[in-house]
Amino acid sequence: MMMQQTTAPAPLRPVSAPFGAAVPPPEGAGGATAARGFRAAGIRAGFRKEPGRLDLALVVADEPCACAAVFTKNVFCSAPVAVSREQLDGAGYGTARAVVVNSGNANAATGEAGLEAARRTAQIAADAVGCPASEVLVASTGVIGVHLPLDPFVSGVPAAAAALSIAGGSDAARAIMTTDTRPKEAVATFSGDGAGYDGCTFTVGGMAKGSGMIMPDMATMIAVLTTDAPVAPDALHGALVRAVGESFNKVTVDSDTSTNDSCFLFASGAAASGGAPAFDPNGPAFERFEEALHAVCQSLARAMASDGEGATRLVTVNVSGAATPADADAAARAVANSPLVKTAVYGHDANWGRIAAAIGKSGATFRQEDAAIDIMGMPVCRGGLTVAFDEDEALRRFEAPEVVIDVDLGAGDEETTVWTCDLTHDYVTINGDYRS
Amino acid sequence: MMMQQTTAPAPLRPVSAPFGAAVPPPEGAGGATAARGFRAAGIRAGFRKEPGRLDLALVVADEPCACAAVFTKNVFCSAPVAVSREQLDGAGYGTARAVVVNSGNANAATGEAGLEAARRTAQIAADAVGCPASEVLVASTGVIGVHLPLDPFVSGVPAAAAALSIAGGSDAARAIMTTDTRPKEAVATFSGDGAGYDGCTFTVGGMAKGSGMIMPDMATMIAVLTTDAPVAPDALHGALVRAVGESFNKVTVDSDTSTNDSCFLFASGAAASGGAPAFDPNGPAFERFEEALHAVCQSLARAMASDGEGATRLVTVNVSGAATPADADAAARAVANSPLVKTAVYGHDANWGRIAAAIGKSGATFRQEDAAIDIMGMPVCRGGLTVAFDEDEALRRFEAPEVVIDVDLGAGDEETTVWTCDLTHDYVTINGDYRS
Numbered sequence: 001m002m003m004q005q006t007t008a009p010a011p012l013r014p015v016s017a018p019f020g021a022a023v024p025p026p027e028g029a030g031g032a033t034a035a036r037g038f039r040a041a042g043i044r045a046g047f048r049k050e051p052g053r054l055d056l057a058l059v060v061a062d063e064p065c066a067c068a069a070v071f072t073k074n075v076f077c078s079a080p081v082a083v084s085r086e087q088l089d090g091a092g093y094g095t096a097r098a099v100v101v102n103s104g105n106a107n108a109a110t111g112e113a114g115l116e117a118a119r120r121t122a123q124i125a126a127d128a129v130g131c132p133a134s135e136v137l138v139a140s141t142g143v144i145g146v147h148l149p150l151d152p153f154v155s156g157v158p159a160a161a162a163a164l165s166i167a168g169g170s171d172a173a174r175a176i177m178t179t180d181t182r183p184k185e186a187v188a189t190f191s192g193d194g195a196g197y198d199g200c201t202f203t204v205g206g207m208a209k210g211s212g213m214i215m216p217d218m219a220t221m222i223a224v225l226t227t228d229a230p231v232a233p234d235a236l237h238g239a240l241v242r243a244v245g246e247s248f249n250k251v252t253v254d255s256d257t258s259t260n261d262s263c264f265l266f267a268s269g270a271a272a273s274g275g276a277p278a279f280d281p282n283g284p285a286f287e288r289f290e291e292a293l294h295a296v297c298q299s300l301a302r303a304m305a306s307d308g309e310g311a312t313r314l315v316t317v318n319v320s321g322a323a324t325p326a327d328a329d330a331a332a333r334a335v336a337n338s339p340l341v342k343t344a345v346y347g348h349d350a351n352w353g354r355i356a357a358a359i360g361k362s363g364a365t366f367r368q369e370d371a372a373i374d375i376m377g378m379p380v381c382r383g384g385l386t387v388a389f390d391e392d393e394a395l396r397r398f399e400a401p402e403v404v405i406d407v408d409l410g411a412g413d414e415e416t417t418v419w420t421c422d423l424t425h426d427y428v429t430i431n432g433d434y435r436s
Numbered sequence: 437m438m439m440q441q442t443t444a445p446a447p448l449r450p451v452s453a454p455f456g457a458a459v460p461p462p463e464g465a466g467g468a469t470a471a472r473g474f475r476a477a478g479i480r481a482g483f484r485k486e487p488g489r490l491d492l493a494l495v496v497a498d499e500p501c502a503c504a505a506v507f508t509k510n511v512f513c514s515a516p517v518a519v520s521r522e523q524l525d526g527a528g529y530g531t532a533r534a535v536v537v538n539s540g541n542a543n544a545a546t547g548e549a550g551l552e553a554a555r556r557t558a559q560i561a562a563d564a565v566g567c568p569a570s571e572v573l574v575a576s577t578g579v580i581g582v583h584l585p586l587d588p589f590v591s592g593v594p595a596a597a598a599a600l601s602i603a604g605g606s607d608a609a610r611a612i613m614t615t616d617t618r619p620k621e622a623v624a625t626f627s628g629d630g631a632g633y634d635g636c637t638f639t640v641g642g643m644a645k646g647s648g649m650i651m652p653d654m655a656t657m658i659a660v661l662t663t664d665a666p667v668a669p670d671a672l673h674g675a676l677v678r679a680v681g682e683s684f685n686k687v688t689v690d691s692d693t694s695t696n697d698s699c700f701l702f703a704s705g706a707a708a709s710g711g712a713p714a715f716d717p718n719g720p721a722f723e724r725f726e727e728a729l730h731a732v733c734q735s736l737a738r739a740m741a742s743d744g745e746g747a748t749r750l751v752t753v754n755v756s757g758a759a760t761p762a763d764a765d766a767a768a769r770a771v772a773n774s775p776l777v778k779t780a781v782y783g784h785d786a787n788w789g790r791i792a793a794a795i796g797k798s799g800a801t802f803r804q805e806d807a808a809i810d811i812m813g814m815p816v817c818r819g820g821l822t823v824a825f826d827e828d829e830a831l832r833r834f835e836a837p838e839v840v841i842d843v844d845l846g847a848g849d850e851e852t853t854v855w856t857c858d859l860t861h862d863y864v865t866i867n868g869d870y871r872s
Contacts, residue, residue: 074796076804076820109789109821144789145822258793339690339775343864353545353580357694360512368512384512385547386581428779428861 009379009387012320012372012406022186022292022299025205030169031185031296034205036228037062037268039164042171045156047104047142047149054175056152057101058160059224060129065268066278067096068237069137070244072220072261079107079114079148080138081262083122087137093237097135099224099264100125100157101176103209106220107140107148108259117148124153128161139262141178141209141220173207176222181307184208186299188292192272195285202229202271202285204292208300210261211307220260221248223300229289230269235281239290240265247297250418251305252336265293305419306401310426313345314402316419319359321372323412327364332418334362335405342423348398350389352380359407370410376403445815445823448756448808448842458622458728458735461641466605467621467732470641472664473498473704475600478607481592483540483578483585490611492588493537494596495660496565501704502714503532504673505573506680508656508697515543515550515584516574517698519558523573529673533571535660535700536561536593537612539645542656543576543584544695553584560589564597575698577614577645577656609643612658617743620644622735624728628708631721638665638707638721640728644736646697647743656696657684659736665725666705671717675726676701683733686854687741688772701729741855742837746862749781750838752855755795757808759848763800768854770798771841778859784834786825788816795843806846812839 025034033040038061045056069092071081088094100121107114118138126133140148173183185207192200210221231239244263269278279286306314317335322328335341340354352373360368373381376397378389397403403422461470469476474497481492505528507517524530536557543550554574562569576584609619621643628636646657667675680699705714715722742750753771758764771777776790788809796804809817812833814825833839839858 074793075800075802076792076796076807109792109817111821259796339859339863346864356512356545357510360510360695364511366511371512381545385545423775423864425861425864427775428782428859428864 009382011377011379012374012408022188022295025169025185025187029166030173031187031205031207032059032172032224032226033166033169034187035203035226035268035271037065037270038226038266039166039168040172041160041163041165041168042173042175043156043160043163045102045152047102047152054171055103056156056160057172057175058098058125058157058164059172060098060164061266061268062270063268064095064097064131064135065266066231066233066236067137068093068233068240068265070240070263072259074259076108076259078140078260079110079118080140081260082115083118084137084139084262087122087134093233095135095233096137096266097131098125098129099137099139101139101222101224102152103176103178104142105140105146105148106142106144106260108144110145110147114148117150120150121153124157128158137264139222139260141176141222141260144259169207176207176209178209179211179309180209184300184303186296188295190288190292192285195288196283197272197276197285200271200273202289203227204229204289204296206296206300208304210304211309220258221304222260223248223263225263225265225296227265227267227289228269228271229267230272230276230278231267231289232278235279235286236265236267238281239293242290243293243297246294247301250416251301251420252333252418253305253308253420302419305421308421310424311421312424313422314419315342315345315421316402316404316417317407318404318415318417319407319409320415321408321410321412322414323365325414325416327409328414328416330362331359331364331407331409332416334358335407336418336420339423342420345403346422346424348395350375350378350380350394352386355405355407356381359409364409366409366411372408372410374406445818447813447815448810448844458624458731461605461621461623465602466609467623467641467643468495468608468660468662469602469605470623471639471662471704471707473501473706474662474702475602475604476608477596477599477601477604478609478611479592479596479599481538481588483538483588490607491539492592492596493608493611494534494561494593494600495608495662496534496600497702497704498706499704500531500533500567500571501702502667502669502672503573504529504669504676504701506676506699508695510695512544512695514576514696515546515554516576517696518551519554520573520575520698523558523570529669531571531669532573532702533567534561534565535573535575537575537658537660538588539612539614540578541576541582541584542578542580542696544580546581546583550584553586556586557589560593564594573700575658575696577612577658577696580695605643612643612645614645615647615745616645620736620739622732624731626724626728628721631724632719633708633712633721636707636709638725639663640665640725640732642732642736644740646740647745656694657740658696659684659699661699661701661732663701663703663725663729664705664707665703666708666712666714667703667722667725668714671715671722672701672703674717675729678726679729679733682730683737686852687737687856688769688854689741689744689856738855741857744857746860747857748860749858750855751778751781751857752838752840752853753843754840754851754853755843755845756851757844757846757848758850759801761850761852763845764850764852766798767795767800767843767845768852770794771843772854772856775859778856781839782858782860784831786811786814786816786830788822791841791843792817795845800845802845802847808844808846810842812836
């Protein structure tokens with residue numbers, strides 16, 4: 001018989017989620033154009049074979065503005081990542097005006113020719129927008145090892161520039177998709193009342209692509225975020241790094257970084273009253289800005305995690321009671337990366353043993369007799385021992401689109417959340433198919 | 437078109453494999469009984485439901501002898517691991533006489549009752565063998581969270597003790613299997629000539645179980661190794677730790693350690709002439725002993741890696757040119773743990789991009805323009821760029837039971853090898869099935 005406790009234990013409380021929810025963009029805008037001071041377009045330039053498939057996105061700020069970016073740490077970084085880093089002088093922030101994203105070709109493993117093509121792309125966009133090439137960032141996603149053709153940029157970028165609008169943000173979100181099954185956009189707003197910007201409402205929004213799974217062609221994570229809050233470039237970069245760290249970098253499906261991951265954030269300041277200064281990084285307005293940014297990034301990150309190939313469930317792993325932030329992260333990531341846990345979710349199996357094996361080998365410090373685990377809000381392990389649960393209720397709960405796993409290590413106060421998806425037959429089929 | 441080099445590059449040389457090959461046990465012996473001074477038995481005691489299934493193994497040394505052991509580092513360690521550690525005074529080595537292994541029940545997540553059951557098991561075996569309980573080690577593998585019944589030990593251990601023989605080593609190898617599709621045994625011999633033990637031939641042998649995949653019941657790695665070389669306990673432990681580090685710990689399939697992993701090594705000294713001293717740890721005889729031990733462990737480790745659920749191929753990942761041993765290991769492990777690489781092997785896809793993404797995110801220090809990759813001896817990447825290869829030849833080579841991936845990071849001289857298997861539909865089916 002399974003070891004049983006005589007009284008049903010209380011569920012673990014969900015890990016604190018301090019950031020408000022993000023929402024879809026308002027009517028007539030896209031995620032990247034909901035904030036004031038930005039326009040966008042998404043067109044078919046010809047990088048992709050499928051008829052009618054949008055494959056070129058252009059996002060342009062009305063004025064040069066503060067910009068920050070975070071890129072993949074993968075040693076095999078692509079040409080557009082290298083060139084965009086150049087544009088920001090290697091610091092990750094500066095002033096920029098526009099970003100050009102093409103799907104269908106990653107311009108990766110393309111050597112010097114690829115770098116040149118990425119620089120030419122920036123120049124073509126600069127000419128069309130009317131700004132210096134140094135103010136244009138570039139990103140690409142798609143097949144690797146194939147030379148990036150420039151003709152589609154030569155004809156497409158001017159067409160996109162002529163079509164820029166606030167409503168064009170929706171097309172832009174579609175134009176950057178590769179393996180995504182749907183466009184991913186999110187918006188959050190916050191008020192300046194009582195924070196030194198009375199009467200102002202600020203917006204943070206963004207679009208992203210990435211299914212959390214890396215395709216044969218390396219389906220990359222790309223996000224373009226915008227805000228109409230006034231934030232100086234270096235403070236913007238700090239906020240972006242923190243937000244990415246708690247969102248996109250907490251998504252893990254089968255491989256954490258591709259060669260092309262890029263996340264851009266532009267701040268126009270257009271929602272501040274004329275002459276209002278940039279947010280004090282230590283003040284309340286900046287704090288609200290960071291909350292809104294986190295909400296947008298987490299919404300986009302969760303959308304990517306749940307959109308993995310063959311995925312049927314978003315899986316959220318909350319770890320609490322860790323001795324250090326690194327322990328919390330290691331434990332959560334071990335669970336989220338475990339094919340055994342992910343196939344168990346797919347098979348609707350509330351088996352805590354696999355979760356235990358994952359946290360037990362993660363390197364996190366804890367004692368097994370202190371460990372507690374809940375699956376979908378149902379206690380399954382207390383004190384390192386099995387807790388009986390209602391199997392029928394478990395099956396009912398497995399019908400939900402999100403499966404939550406809570407782990408309390410009982411070794412401290414640190415906590416974190418990591419997102420992933422389940423591992424299914426379709427994943428093997430899609431990724432095991434012979435390259436055509 | 438794919439970027440092409442005009443002259444076909446030379447293949448990377450395979451990573452040095454200095455240890456000689458191990459062989460199956462000789463007729464009339466098992467892996468654990470090929471060395472002189474050991475007998476074994478494998479019987480059906482009743483832990484498992486299937487009729488006729490052997491589930492209790494006993495390995496006994498003729499005399500108390502030097503013993504060393506290495507156990508799982510998983511925080512969720514099982515009762516038999518805790519008790520065996522106790523028996524060796526927490527040092528990992530000492531003097532022992534026997535090891536009892538049952539399959540069908542892992543005695544894990546069983547609390548104090550489980551610890552007591554493991555200690556009782558040792559006592560039962562001690563009584564049957566005629567030695568102190570402190571000289572008996574225990575191991576279990578099978579379902580977790582279920583109380584370990586003692587009746588099968590009470591009736592089975594004396595029966596096993598009465599059946600001990602050299603030939604019984606084969607039955608013992610079968611009795612410890614759970615998800616294995618075949619028993620795993622290996623033997624290596626070395627001469628004492630010119631090393632201070634003229635005229636002596638020494639043997640190292642062993643049996644192991646573990647399919648490299650962790651089942652819902654946590655199919656564990658257990659190995660019982662024996663030698664008739666004279667080696668003192670502390671030196672024996674050092675040799676075992678090094679051998680395990682280069683073999684079992686280099687096998688990674690979906691999760692590196694279960695709650696029950698145990699590896700035991702006994703040294704009877706029975707092949708040394710009477711009165712011959714234990715091997716000098718700095719002398720040539722010990723060096724030959726370590727080579728033989730590595731050969732046996734690597735043979736068993738490769739067998740485990742290739743026997744994963746649903747596996748169709750052994751996958752060997754060789755990384756060379758790393759700046760540090762840790763870098764080599766991180767890079768090899770990233771490739772071997774990547775579901776994208778493993779599904780590509782399953783799909784007979786010689787796609788180097790997935791391998792590149794894995795090493796690129798591994799944390800190993802290198803520059804992409806220095807990276808070289810071969811798949812099955814065919815160059816596919818040089819200087820970080822694609823090399824054209826014969827697709828038909830690749831398909832032919834994929835028919836072999838072992839797929840070798842060679843990576844040269846071009847950043848130093850360190851190298852390592854990690855083994856895994858491919859990821860198939862069957863894996864998802866087996867591990868996604870609802871627990872009955």
